[in-house]
Amino acid sequence: MKMGRKELRYAFPKTVPVMVGYLFLGAAYGILMQVNGFGLGWTAASSALIYAGSLQYLEVTLLAAMVHPLYAFFMGLMLNARHLFYGLSMLGKMKEIRHGKPYLIFGLTDETFSVLCSEETPGDLDRNAVYLWITFLDHLYWFAGSMAGCLLGSAVEFDSRGLDFALTALFVVIFTDQWKSRKDHRPALTGVAASALCVMAFGADLFLVPAMALILAVLTLGYRKEAQEKKEEQAYE
């Protein structure tokens, strides 16, 4: 397969919104890494290999606290669990992909997912190549943004106290987006309530695992109820 120029010309405009976001958010991440003592090497490796925006913001906190690697592993699984479901909804679209499929799956970030999800490639273009270009360009923006942030962070002296709030703000923004896009707020409320309860019961350092368990338990109860109701409906009919 050729990564044709025609496909690049078609793919690039689709990625411009992601470019703006990734350059800025990547730069903020690079600055955070730099001011916490993790320079170019750490940032480059993370942006190239982890390549997950919100997890990399969390990474700064995990590295600064030098947490146990297994703790980092579970945080990573938890925060990225949503990717499982991106994958599920891309199964159909990815079926006919012949080339570079592992890279497409590796690079399936929130933003790339949202671009690919709504992508309808015209018949005269190679869809496989368009997907690869979109994924590669997004990856490049994130990498370039975080490198620029790293350099900026070491070049400019400033009081960075409070900059780590960017992570909180990011999650608040995602939470708000999700709240607006859904009618059923029970899952979101379950997440907040179960976690707050566990912080109070187990303390800030130990709340995470019990909170995950409680959330899964409450959601599973909801599933049972939903399945029960469906059964009753069918029986009624």
Next chain:
Amino acid sequence: MNELSVTRGVLIVAMLVLATAITRFLPFLLFPAGKKVPRYVEYLGRTLPYATIGLLVVYCLKDIRPLEPPYGIPQLLAAAVTAALHWKTGNSLLSIGAGTLLYMVLVQAVFV
């Protein structure tokens, strides 16, 4: 940074690489083309991502001490402004930028 913390840092990054790769590849390994996705998994796909973000918001605010000054006011105020701004504009960069800047001003100049 000493040698020990470099090793630990590398391990942390490696674990994050692994965790991310697992979550991205697993669905394609478990459900190759055509295989039916169980209903329970589908249900979790509709609900778990929302609950997770709720958990993460709490995770970020977990170190607030409500009984000691500044009583978590900087965090809660900045979070509220971020949410309100985002509710109105839907512009992620603006909301994150303004919220973070507000928080920096609050902890550096107001609640010192």
